[in-house]
Amino acid sequence: MLTQLREIVEKVASAPNLIEALDQLVVSTCRAMKTDCCSVYIADHERQQFTLMATQGLTKPHYQIQLAFGEGLVGLVGNRAEPINVADARHHPHFKHFPGIGEESFGSFFGTPIIHQRQVLGVLVIQQRQRREFDESEESFMVTLAAQLAVILAHAKAQGMWPDQRDGLHLIGSAASTGVAVARAWWDDNQPRLEQVSPASCLDLEAEQERLSIAIELASAEFRRLRKRFDSELHKETLAIFDLFSHLLNDPMLRKDLFAKIAAGDQAEWAIRQVVEAYSDRFANMKDDYLKERAQDIRELGQRLLFFLHNDDVAEHQWDEPVVLLTRELTAAMLASIPRDKLAAVVAQEGAANSHAAILSRALGLPAIMGVDFVPEKVHNCKVIVDGYRGDFLVNPNRHVLAEYNRLLKEEDELTKTVEEELGKASYTQDNQRIHIHLNAGLSADTSIAVNQGVDGVGLYRTEVPFLLQRSFPSEEEQTVQYRAILSTYRDKQVVMRTLDVGGDKPLPYLAIEEDNPFLGWRGIRFTLDHPEIFLIQVRAMLKASIGLENMDILLPMISGIAELDESKVLIERAFVEVAKYAEEQGKELKRPRIGIMIEVPSILYQLSALKGKVDFISVGSNDLTQYLLAVDRNNSRVASVYDALHPAVLHAMKHIIDTSRGLNIPVSVCGELAGDPIGALLLVGMGYRSLSMNTRNVARIKYILRHISVSEMEQLSRFALQATFADDVRAQTTEFVDERGLGGFIRAGK
Numbered sequence: 001m002l003t004q005l006r007e008i009v010e011k012v013a014s015a016p017n018l019i020e021a022l023d024q025l026v027v028s029t030c031r032a033m034k035t036d037c038c039s040v041y042i043a044d045h046e047r048q049q050f051t052l053m054a055t056q057g058l059t060k061p062h063y064q065i066q067l068a069f070g071e072g073l074v075g076l077v078g079n080r081a082e083p084i085n086v087a088d089a090r091h092h093p094h095f096k097h098f099p100g101i102g103e104e105s106f107g108s109f110f111g112t113p114i115i116h117q118r119q120v121l122g123v124l125v126i127q128q129r130q131r132r133e134f135d136e137s138e139e140s141f142m143v144t145l146a147a148q149l150a151v152i153l154a155h156a157k158a159q160g161m162w163p164d165q166r167d168g169l170h171l172i173g174s175a176a177s178t179g180v181a182v183a184r185a186w187w188d189d190n191q192p193r194l195e196q197v198s199p200a201s202c203l204d205l206e207a208e209q210e211r212l213s214i215a216i217e218l219a220s221a222e223f224r225r226l227r228k229r230f231d232s233e234l235h236k237e238t239l240a241i242f243d244l245f246s247h248l249l250n251d252p253m254l255r256k257d258l259f260a261k262i263a264a265g266d267q268a269e270w271a272i273r274q275v276v277e278a279y280s281d282r283f284a285n286m287k288d289d290y291l292k293e294r295a296q297d298i299r300e301l302g303q304r305l306l307f308f309l310h311n312d313d314v315a316e317h318q319w320d321e322p323v324v325l326l327t328r329e330l331t332a333a334m335l336a337s338i339p340r341d342k343l344a345a346v347v348a349q350e351g352a353a354n355s356h357a358a359i360l361s362r363a364l365g366l367p368a369i370m371g372v373d374f375v376p377e378k379v380h381n382c383k384v385i386v387d388g389y390r391g392d393f394l395v396n397p398n399r400h401v402l403a404e405y406n407r408l409l410k411e412e413d414e415l416t417k418t419v420e421e422e423l424g425k426a427s428y429t430q431d432n433q434r435i436h437i438h439l440n441a442g443l444s445a446d447t448s449i450a451v452n453q454g455v456d457g458v459g460l461y462r463t464e465v466p467f468l469l470q471r472s473f474p475s476e477e478e479q480t481v482q483y484r485a486i487l488s489t490y491r492d493k494q495v496v497m498r499t500l501d502v503g504g505d506k507p508l509p510y511l512a513i514e515e516d517n518p519f520l521g522w523r524g525i526r527f528t529l530d531h532p533e534i535f536l537i538q539v540r541a542m543l544k545a546s547i548g549l550e551n552m553d554i555l556l557p558m559i560s561g562i563a564e565l566d567e568s569k570v571l572i573e574r575a576f577v578e579v580a581k582y583a584e585e586q587g588k589e590l591k592r593p594r595i596g597i598m599i600e601v602p603s604i605l606y607q608l609s610a611l612k613g614k615v616d617f618i619s620v621g622s623n624d625l626t627q628y629l630l631a632v633d634r635n636n637s638r639v640a641s642v643y644d645a646l647h648p649a650v651l652h653a654m655k656h657i658i659d660t661s662r663g664l665n666i667p668v669s670v671c672g673e674l675a676g677d678p679i680g681a682l683l684l685v686g687m688g689y690r691s692l693s694m695n696t697r698n699v700a701r702i703k704y705i706l707r708h709i710s711v712s713e714m715e716q717l718s719r720f721a722l723q724a725t726f727a728d729d730v731r732a733q734t735t736e737f738v739d740e741r742g743l744g745g746f747i748r749a750g751k
């Protein structure tokens, strides 16, 4: 049976289009099941109906067989979202007769839904003349087949081959950089690919070597130019890629190998393909993960060389208006090749929200979606919508959707203008209560003067970012320089520096850790306590960086019990004594930092009173707290709908934390995403929080919304939220309130 199943699925998956795939399916299923009839119905959710798409056994009618959702036995299967096994279909109350298809000659009916991510995509039916119920093994074969088909059909749907896609294509990817764009899509088919190059020889060796030399020269010049262009806009770490390209281009071995191939009679293109593939294979087979990843960079470099063999000038394409750049894999060079004001957004087929390119897009403030399964030829030059908040990519949207997004864009623009003047002001509620707004830094370029003048400090500096972008652990000196830079940017304000929080979804490229459950594994403080040498170097670097500035607090991530806190404090004290001596030698004094912990592992909620006298402050990490309270992986798109920081359990936890910490007199702030979400911010202030830390782009909006609502109103909202049973009710109620106050535009970004 398994072999038969596999054969059917393989045939269906390799068919050139949906219609042929479904034709294959019904024929093969009839054969495998030895049944008289097999049919497949596809759901059209917009019209709320099923359409017969393929059949083996029924007479194909001259009209389309369509059943409304709930109509006939097929509709019943769809509505119940479970299989139905009927011995005598004709006498079933749901049987619907269609003239001329010969269905009356069949007795038995077995229909099973094809479901993908809770949505019924279609119904698969087998029928037999004989009146009998299908047995258990037949049932399980069909259910298994339908489950496997669901993945194939979902893919077909993503490719735009679905009957209900009259109004354009709706594709979904990972939201890599927030923002919305409406523009024409542009697929750059001018980029040569290594795999397109075929073996070819050349006659004039000298001319061929000259071609290659010029291409290498042009590529080097391009990388120097791009590095310069990005230098003022980006963090140093993100520029490393251009340095790597230049370094590779100057590698004598690589050059020697390339020219040797030409000397042996190969055409330059073919020489590049052979040498670059050999190098990239060598890297791909290396043990070290960081070096492994460089295999792709080498291929990219080879492709740039191919490009310059045919384009001896970087004649920049002229765009009249901003475009949405479509690409297989987004690269830094590609981003730099289009002027920023001509780039509305990017959509990549490959890559994830944490890739180098995603970090670059965020640094440039460019909406981006990655991992989108689109067909370039079908999307190029089409009008598209990129929703970088949700990861939605809409191709040729209908005019209603387009109007809605245009309205949102306009609203976003207006909101940005309205709130801009908030940036420089201190944050107060409508009834003049002061709310401290801090910045979450470390993930993007947060040194913008406009923002940092208007915040009360940095509430969370994620120190792991430089660690993630380097090839090995940064030295104490390198770290000191980096931390000093951020502490001096916020010279007269407090900066909360979190010690290394790697593990989970942030594996270090140079430290391979294999774990079944990384989020429950060797993460955050668990890792650094097991590696005191790494912890001590980091804390010493932080302390050294703070000499003379005296504006640093230390925050410990992932604390699950008091022992971890005590052990960390022993190490911090050791580092303090060492650095104090170092400072003294230089005639300076080291100020003792305040020490706090993240509240993000649920166990610590029940040990808050044990923190009294041991910590100077606490900071609530609602991202992980939600993940661990709801037992839902925050990065797994399959369970993304379960992850909800407005879940009443999370809200009760937040309330417990503020009430308890106030009773204990421990200063508390929130640095998870909830604090920068308009609904979240209102509820948190309503619960009693007076200090919120958020991403740069939320600062002005949150200040604006708080300025227009009073604390007593927020208290009322939070009282309701804490009585609610469902997160959706909390969302609906708060949204309604905000809408009534004319502030509805702020709630758009969803949960």
Ligand code: PEP
Residues within 6 Å of the ligand: 460, 462, 501, 600, 620, 621, 622, 623, 624, 625, 671, 672, 673
């Ligand atoms: C959190 O968990 O809420 C938090 C702020 O930390 P991170 O997102 O870096 O895990």
Ligand code: MG
Residues within 6 Å of the ligand: 557, 600, 621, 623, 624
């Ligand atoms: Mg966290």
